[in-house]
Every structure is written in structure tokens, then in C-alpha cells.
């Protein structure tokens with residue numbers, strides 16, 4: 001079975017978000033980039049399923065410029081077999097989905113996995129777009145994924161519960177916890193990752209359908225009003241009379 | 247040209263987030279000088295759908311096919327696309343829910359539309375293109391997104407738009423069929439498992455949330471969180487380490503890698519306020535923090551705070567609400 005795992009390169013979760021002076025772009029200066037935390041579930045689960053089947057391949061795919069390669073190598077160190085980088089800055093979700101769909105079609109992948117969303121753009125869109133571009137089902141967000149032959153059984157989160165869904169390959173799933181315990185690279189993995197193939201291809205498709213005009217930070221909080229613990233009940237009066245939320 | 251609103255129903259009722267979406271859609275329609283039609287998915291009653299008139303909806307399309315009761319991505323996408331064609335909709339509005347985002351992304355490809363998710367404000371119409379504010383960086387920032395396509399799809403974040411209530415106005419309910427075939431139900435769920443929600447309030451839809459962290463010390467103490475939530479009519483939530491060690495189920499975990507919430511009131515009990523936790527909750531309107539450590543970072547993001555022991559403070563709060571009611 002051929003797995004394609006899509007990873008995005010995002011600012012580390014502890015990053016304080018700032019923008020360039022014209023507010024048009026995220027300020028990358030001094031920021032550490034990591035594999036999108038949700039994509040780690042997709043990557044680890046694909047590797048686990050390949051190992052359980054005893055055959056097959058896991059290919060990682062990233063749409064990004066050369067500066068994303070350290071994280072692609074990290075994915076290879078975790079256990080992917082090879083990698084493809086589409087050499088372009090990811091302009092919007094549609095642009096990225098077009099690249100993924102083109103690669104998925106050409107490589108005839110059986111299972112396409114990615115994270116639920118990226119923690120920077122928070123689009124929650126790419127998986128559905130890829131499914132629609134390829135004309136195959138998408139299961140999003142998936143909390144569990146098991147394979148038996150060409151049939152996958154997934155748990156999909158719904159508000160207030162979950163659904164059990166069965167789909168045949170090929171399909172797309174966007175992953176989230178508690179699908180698996182994301183792996184970290186070990187020394188052997190880091191050594192072998194250096195020799196694994198990383199192919200760079202140029203983008204295709206019609207291009208982006210949206211653009212960001214400007215970024216902004218949320219307004220600053222007024223500051224906290226402290227209530228002594230002894231008179232904790234007074235808080236309830238403030239929530240009713242002052243904040244008017246109860 | 248018209249505006250199509252996707253309304254999600256559950257157990258016969260229109261979801262709260264869909265009332266917000268309907269209100270959003272009818273305001274966009276007014277801005278464009280047109281009307282807003284809704285298409286309903288899930289299990290609905292005609293009376294509840296007619297009431298969408300209060301949110302400014304003039305007409306509701308409803309397909310009573312029983313297999314549409316549960317979410318089926320293939321079938322929902324086809325149904326909504328057919329409704330959009332019928333109405334000549336240039337703008338489609340849906341909730342930024344698991345259903346809305348899943349269907350919205352497929353629809354955007356099928357209808358060649360520009361899509362914005364996580365939308366928090368009404369759009370500005372720049373003569374053809376829309377500029378709309380959306381949440382980004384897991385609640386740490388906003389982005390103004392430009393949608394240039396002839397067709398636009400907007401997925402509206404919960405609790406970011408006030409629902410309209412024009413008493414007495416009703417919408418006409420029209421039966422509608424998208425001629426769905428068995429193939430459209432290929433991804434239908436085999437089984438639906440609902441989870442216990444404390445007090446019956448769904449976390450993603452909740453107006454008020456009481457949340458506990460590692461400071462609660464163990465699952466045996468959660469009745470303190472549940473009692474306060476029950477008195478307030480709130481949903482319960484937790485920080486990531488709490489769900490990681492199984493004190494609470496995963497669907498209660500809020501934050502950057504959990505559920506993002508934006509209720510009117512978020513009460514954090516024994517939670518430090520790590521940046522990844524704040525990312526998922528800091529767009530709440532009013533934040534209350536209870537922590538025994540006055541240096542806990544959460545106080546910087548709070549509106550009200552109590553420096554104290556949760557085991558002493560929580561029963562006092564629950565008692566005070568009971569006295570008020």
C-alpha cells in the first residue's frame with residue numbers, strides 16, 4: 001500500500017506571533033519552525049500501518065521553499081521512505097490542495113493522510129479540496145484509522161460524539177489525536193534520513209483563490225480584576241452585574 | 247444572485263451556530279440587495295425551519311431523505327451544490343463546524359468558489375471581491391482575507407456573530423430533492439456514538455465553559471467542575487495534560503491542538519495558561535482564572551481572577567450561583 005503524508009512547516013507552538021511592519025506577512029525572524037503537530041499524527045499512523053502490513057511505502061509531501069527541508073528530513077528520520085517537495089511558497093489552501101492532488105494522482109497513492117489543519121493558517125480546508133479534486137472520499141477529522149485489505153475503518157469526530165465510517169481506498173483523511181502517539185526520530189533514523197530520496201518538483205495548477213491583505217493582533221486585555229479568595233462569591237455578582245455574562 | 251445559508255439541524259432543532267450563520271447570511275444578503283435562502287441538513291421539523299424567518303431567512307429548502315439525518319459528506323455536498331445552482335447563489339454561508347468545513351472545502355472546488363473559514367466578521371464588499379476577517383495562528387492573530395472569485399463561501403466561527411431575533415417573522419419551507427443516489431452515500435457512517443456531555447451542553451456550541459487543569463489533582467475531584475458547570479448551564483473542558491492522562495475524554499481538551507472555543511464566559515480552574523492552551527481559548531469574551539499561584543501566566547489573559555485554592559473557591563462559586571438563581 002502506498003501512503004502519501006502531507007506535512008506543513010509551521011511556527012513552533014510557543015511562538016509569539018508578530019508581523020512585518022506593513023502587517024502583510026508573518027515575521028519569521030528568530031522563529032523556530034516545526035512539523036505541524038496534527039501532521040505528526042498522520043505521519044506516525046502511516047508508518048505504523050505500513051509496518052503492520054509488512055510492505056508498502058510512506059512518502060512525505062511538503063509544499064514549501066527550500067527552508068522547509070530540515071522538517072522534511074525530520075519526517076524521513078521518523079520513518080518515511082522518501083519525500084517530495086513542491087518548490088513554492090504555499091499561497092492559500094486551494095493552491096496547496098492542487099499540488100497535493102496532482103502528486104497523488106501521478107503516484108497513484110492509496111491513502112492520503114494529513115493533519116486536521118495547520119496551526120498557523122487554521123484553514124481546515126485542504127483535505128476536502130484534495131478529496132474533491134481527486135473525486136474520492138474525505139474523512140475529517142479522523143481520530144482513529146485501521147486498515148483491513150483495501151478497506152479503512154475510521155472514527156470521525158462530530159460535535160458531541162463520533163461516527164464510525166468505512167471507506168475503500170483511495171481516500172483522504174485528516175488526522176487528530178488520539179490516533180496514535182507521535183514518534184520522535186532516533187539516532188539511526190537521523191543517520192538514514194540523510195540518504196533517503198527527496199525529490200523537488202515545480203508547482204502546477206490554476207493558483208490561489210484568496211490572498212491575505214493584512215494581519216492583525218487581537219486587542220490587548222484591560223488587565224485582570226482580582227477578587228479575594230475569601231469573598232469568592234462576589235465574583236458571581238460581578239459576572240452578572242458588570243460583565244453581564246450570567 | 248442570492249445568498250445561500252447552510253443550516254445544520256440535530257434532533258429536529260436548528261443548532262445555535264446555525265442561527266448565527268442564518269443571521270450572518272441575511273445581513274450579507276441585505277448588503278448585496280438580495281434575499282437569503284437556507285438549505286437545511288440533518289433532522290429538522292418544519293416548524294423549527296419556518297422560525298428561521300426570525301434570523302432574516304425568506305425561504306428554507308429541505309430534503310426529507312432519511313439517510314441525510316447523519317452527516318454524509320458526499321450527499322451533503324451534492325445537496326448543497328444543487329441548492330446553490332437552483333438559487334443562483336453567489337455567496338454560500340456555513341458554520342465553521344466539522345460539517346461546515348468538510349462540506350465547504352469540497353463545495354469550493356465543485357463550484358469554483360473562493361473559500362474563507364474561521365470567519366469572525368461580516369465581509370466588506372469591494373465591488374465584486376470580499377474582504378473578510380478570519381482567525382489565524384490558532385487564535386493568536388487575525389487575517390483580512392480577500393476573496394476574488396465570482397462565487398464565495400464563508401464558514402463562520404461559532405459565537406462570533408450575534409443571532410438576530412425578529413419576533414414573528416417566518417420563512418416558507420419548501421421540499422427539495424437533489425436526486426441523490428446510493429453512490430452519494432458511500433461515506434455514510436456505519437454507527438454514530440454520542441458521548442456523555444456534562445449537563446447536556448455541547449462544548450463547541452457552548453456559551454459558557456468551566457475548564458479544569460492539572461491543578462484539579464485528579465478525576466475524583468471533577469465533581470467540583472461539574473457542579474459549577476451545572477449551576478451555570480455551562481459545558482466542561484480541560485487542558486491537554488488532563489486528557490493525555492485520561493482524567494477527562496479527548497473531546498474536552500481545548501487549546502491549540504484541541505478544540506478552539508470562544509464562549510461568552512470561560513472559567514479556568516487550576517490551569518497555568520501555557521501559550522498553547524491560551525491559543526484555543528483567548529477569544530472568549532470574559533475569562534475568569536482561579537489559580538493558587540499569583541504568577542500563573544493565565545492571569546495576564548484574564549478579565550477576573552481569584553488567587554486561591556480551587557478546592558476552596560469552586561464550592562463557594564457554585565453556592566453563590568445557587569443563591570442567585
Ligand SMILES: Cc1cc2nc3c(=O)[nH]c(=O)nc-3n(C[C@H](O)[C@H](O)[C@H](O)COP(=O)(O)OP(=O)(O)OC[C@H]3O[C@@H](n4cnc5c(N)ncnc54)[C@H](O)[C@@H]3O)c2cc1C
Nearest residue numbers: 459460461485486501502503504516517518523538555556
Ligand atoms: C505541540 C504542543 C501542543 C499543545 N497543545 C495544547 C493544547 O491544545 N491545550 C493545552 O491545554 N495544552 C497544550 N499543550 C501543553 C501546554 O504547553 C501545557 O503543558 C498545558 O496547557 C498545561 O496544563 P495545565 O495548566 O493543566 O497544567 P500545569 O502546567 O501543571 O498547571 C497547573 C496549574 O494549576 C495550579 N494549581 C495547582 N494546584 C492548585 C490548586 N489547588 N488550586 C488552584 N490552582 C492550583 C498551578 O499553580 C498551575 O498553574 C501543548 C504543548 C505542546 C508542546
